[in-house]
Amino acid sequence: MNLILGILLVILTCAVILGIVLLANRNIRNYDEKNHENFLS
Amino acid sequence: MSQVSEQQRQEDKKDLNRFGYAQELLRSMGGFSNFAISFSVISILTGAVSLYGHGLLYGGPGMMGFGWPLVALFVILVAASMAELASAIPTAGALYHWASLLGNKRWGWYTAWINLIGQIGIVAGIDYSVALFADPLLASVFGYTSNDTTILIVFAIILLSHGILNHVGIKLVAKFNDISAWYHIIIVAVLVVSLAFFTNSGLKPLDYIFQVGQTFSDKPYAFAFLIGLLQAQWTFTGYDASAHTIEETINPRIRAPWGIFTSVAYSFVFGFIMLVFVTLSIQDASAAAGASNAFIYVITEALGGTFGNILLWLVTLAMWFCGLSSITSFSRMMYAFSRDKGMPFSKQWAEISRKFRTPAKAIWLAVILSFILAAIDYILKLINPDNTVGTIVFMTAISVVGLYVAYGIPMLLRLVAQAKGKFQPKHLGPWNLGKYGRLINVISLLWIVFISVLMVIPPNQNAGYALIGMFILLILMDLLYYNKHFEGPQAALKTSMKDILKREKELES
Numbered sequence: 001m002n003l004i005l006g007i008l009l010v011i012l013t014c015a016v017i018l019g020i021v022l023l024a025n026r027n028i029r030n031y032d033e034k035n036h037e038n039f040l041s
Numbered sequence: 042m043s044q045v046s047e048q049q050r051q052e053d054k055k056d057l058n059r060f061g062y063a064q065e066l067l068r069s070m071g072g073f074s075n076f077a078i079s080f081s082v083i084s085i086l087t088g089a090v091s092l093y094g095h096g097l098l099y100g101g102p103g104m105m106g107f108g109w110p111l112v113a114l115f116v117i118l119v120a121a122s123m124a125e126l127a128s129a130i131p132t133a134g135a136l137y138h139w140a141s142l143l144g145n146k147r148w149g150w151y152t153a154w155i156n157l158i159g160q161i162g163i164v165a166g167i168d169y170s171v172a173l174f175a176d177p178l179l180a181s182v183f184g185y186t187s188n189d190t191t192i193l194i195v196f197a198i199i200l201l202s203h204g205i206l207n208h209v210g211i212k213l214v215a216k217f218n219d220i221s222a223w224y225h226i227i228i229v230a231v232l233v234v235s236l237a238f239f240t241n242s243g244l245k246p247l248d249y250i251f252q253v254g255q256t257f258s259d260k261p262y263a264f265a266f267l268i269g270l271l272q273a274q275w276t277f278t279g280y281d282a283s284a285h286t287i288e289e290t291i292n293p294r295i296r297a298p299w300g301i302f303t304s305v306a307y308s309f310v311f312g313f314i315m316l317v318f319v320t321l322s323i324q325d326a327s328a329a330a331g332a333s334n335a336f337i338y339v340i341t342e343a344l345g346g347t348f349g350n351i352l353l354w355l356v357t358l359a360m361w362f363c364g365l366s367s368i369t370s371f372s373r374m375m376y377a378f379s380r381d382k383g384m385p386f387s388k389q390w391a392e393i394s395r396k397f398r399t400p401a402k403a404i405w406l407a408v409i410l411s412f413i414l415a416a417i418d419y420i421l422k423l424i425n426p427d428n429t430v431g432t433i434v435f436m437t438a439i440s441v442v443g444l445y446v447a448y449g450i451p452m453l454l455r456l457v458a459q460a461k462g463k464f465q466p467k468h469l470g471p472w473n474l475g476k477y478g479r480l481i482n483v484i485s486l487l488w489i490v491f492i493s494v495l496m497v498i499p500p501n502q503n504a505g506y507a508l509i510g511m512f513i514l515l516i517l518m519d520l521l522y523y524n525k526h527f528e529g530p531q532a533a534l535k536t537s538m539k540d541i542l543k544r545e546k547e548l549e550s
Contacts, residue, residue: 006106006251010313013114017306020121024302024472028295031471038059039129039142039468040534 049292053131054545057288060132061533062380063544066373067211067398070289072296074215077222079280079304082370084167084363085312086225086356088276091170091433093319094335098257100269102326105316106250108266112273113309115488119445120280120305122452122485124298125478127284128470131293134377135284138530139451143458146529147519152450153378154515156281158508159443160371163279165411166436168203168364172196173334173433174357178350193419197412199361203368204408210397211289214369221362228355229315235352236318240343244321257330267495274492275437276312278444280304282370285377298472371407376400381530383523393548414439438496438504449489452482 054064070078089096089109096104123136132138134149136156141149172195179195180187207214237244256265283300287293290300319336322343323329332338336356341349379390394401418432456479458464474481497505 002103002106002251002253003248006110009107009110009114013110013117013309016114017117017309020117020302020474021306023474023477024121024124024298027473027475028471031473035467036470037467038056039464040060 046291053291053293056131056294058538058541060130060138060530061536061541062132062288063541063548064288065393065398065544065548066133066289066376066400068289068291069212070215070286071291072299073222074219075283075286075290075293075296075300076303077218078215078286078366078369079283079300080225080307081218081221081363081366082163082167082279082282083277083304083308084225084359084366085276085308085315086228086359087167087170087363088278088437089272089312089316090336090356091166091173091360092272092275092437093316093339094330094332095434096269096272097320097326097335098269098330099260099265100272101252101255101257101330102250102320102323103253103255104266104269104272105320107253108270109273109313109316110309112270112277113305113313115484116274116277117302117305117309118481119448119452119485119488120302121474122478122482123281123284123448124301125469125473126451126455127287127301128294128298128472129468131287131297131470132377132530133285133288133373134381134530135281135287135374136447136451137374137378137383140454141529143451143454143464146527147524148450148454149529150383150519150523150527151515152447153374153383154518155443155450156374156447157378157443158511159278159440159445159447160367160374160407161410161414162436162438162440162443164200164364164367164371164407165414166275166433166440167360167367168199168411169196169415169433169436171199171357171360171364174337174353174360175199177334177337178354178357181350189419189422193415196415199364200408200412202361203365204405206365207368207372207404208394208397208399208401211369211399214365215289217362218366218369221359221366224362225359226311228359229311231355232352233314233318235344235348236322239348240322241345242324244318245323247317247321250317250320255326257327268500270492271434271437271441271496271501274441274445274496277305277308278440279367279370281374281444281448282366285370285373288373294470295472298470368404368407368411371411372400372403375403375406379403381528381533383527383529395548398548434501435504435507438501439507441496442493442504442508445489446493449486449493452486452489456482456486 126139137153140152172192176192176195177187256262258265283297287297324342329335329338379387390403
């Protein structure tokens with residue numbers, strides 16, 4: 001049981017990493033510099 | 042140098058100029074170098090190894106199977122939140138600068154000092170780890186007895202070597218960082234293959250690392266497991282280095298966030314593989330947990346004296362690389378903060394060596410402060426020899442709390458600024474989390490609160506007292522002087538473009 005739970009936890013962590021990589025990559029590709037404004041407070 | 046990278050460099054310089062700063066540091070780091078510096082500061086061969094005994098003592102083998110991925114799961118969210126801010130505000134001050142702009146200059150000032158305390162802890166903790174490994178190895182070669190004094194002397198020599206190399210230049214340090222990243226991966230591979238094929242009495246079955254309920258401490262298991270999380274939590278620190286070297290990175294708004302994020306992700310994967318094999322090769326867990334250095338004990342028992350010693354020398358060198366990178370990061374943070382006059386004698390620490398284009402005085406201040414922290418603990422041990430909490434645990438707990446609180450403040454301020462409509466999607470950089478940004482920030486903050494409390498409760502209360510003492514000192518410094526005199530990075534925004542360009546020309550001549 002513990003073995004399965006442990007492996008699931010490792011898979012979950014890997015899935016979160018992969019999800020963020022895909023999300024960030026997609027946003028970099030769709031980024032439009034013209035809409036950007038520096039945040040100067 | 043290619044025309045494309047020169048054009049990119051000019052774009053990056055203009056971007057920095059918009060925040061009111063001149064391009065003083067040499068911008069020469071590529072994406073891999075930026076990743077490598079954080080990967081080297083995280084250094085799975087430092088944190089996970091030097092606190093291996095701590096993890097095993099409290100959490101047993103289950104600490105490696107459950108503790109490591111559990112901490113990584115939340116740290117990856119913290120790293121993603123930081124990466125998003127680095128892409129939006131790409132300056133070397135990083136956490137401090139983000140807090141100043143998202144909140145106000147006083148938030149920034151406190152963030153910088155808390156970050157600075159954490160940085161002292163991390164540099165001291167890393168180089169002390171090198172000394173803890175190098176000194177017994179040297180003692181066996183030269184035939185002397187390793188003790189607290191010899192460890193302190195070796196620690197001072199290691200710090201000195203890092204100070205000199207950082208002073209001489211970023212190009213050399215960047216090369217070492219690149220080597221260090223590959224070196225870490227190769228040594229982990231060598232260690233894993235050696236343990237897989239040459240462990241004296243074979244490896245234990247895989248379910249051993251997921252075995253919970255066994256602690257070698259006198260605490261109830263659930264509580265002991267939480268204390269043991271320091272091993273993983275300390276390992277996953279220092280990845281703000283990619284943000285602190287952002288003014289030395291080409292195309293920083295994309296490369297630095299990736300540096301922050303991927304350094305944590307790869308550290309999780311390689312660190313987990315290493316911990317699995319090291320733990321499965323344990324012959325006697327109770328004896329390992331009771332040994333003065335559990336990792337050295339496990340490796341020499343599993344692989345024998347000579348082969349084990351060679352591997353331990355290789356691991357020690359990886360730790361040395363880690364210390365080198367951490368001083369780079371620490372000195373850049375101090376340089377950026379002093380540039381805005383946030384520290385006593387700021388002018389000195391913000392000074393750039395014309396010859397090497399490095400903040401030489403800030404580098405040496407980082408070395409001295411780190412030595413002082415270790416020396417204080419050394420003196421405390423002389424006064425009270427019954428103190429059972431190791432120096433390394435004391436230092437690492439301080440660095441975890443200092444660094445993570447400093448990571449958390451800009452995240453909190455970003456949420457507040459977002460709720461007020463001050464920080465909008467148009468302010469995000471190319472590396473962003475879109476609509477998930479807010480949720481990831483909230484989860485990250487909850488984790489930071491949880492681990493900050495966890496790291497200072499008994500048996501680690503000394504770290505808590507030290508942090509309270511430092512915080513009281515900060516409040517006094519703020520109220521007595523900086524409250525009225527610190528202008529923050531907002532002052533830099535008033536610098537005219539003419540002055541910025543003049544400063545850049547001065548350094549180029």
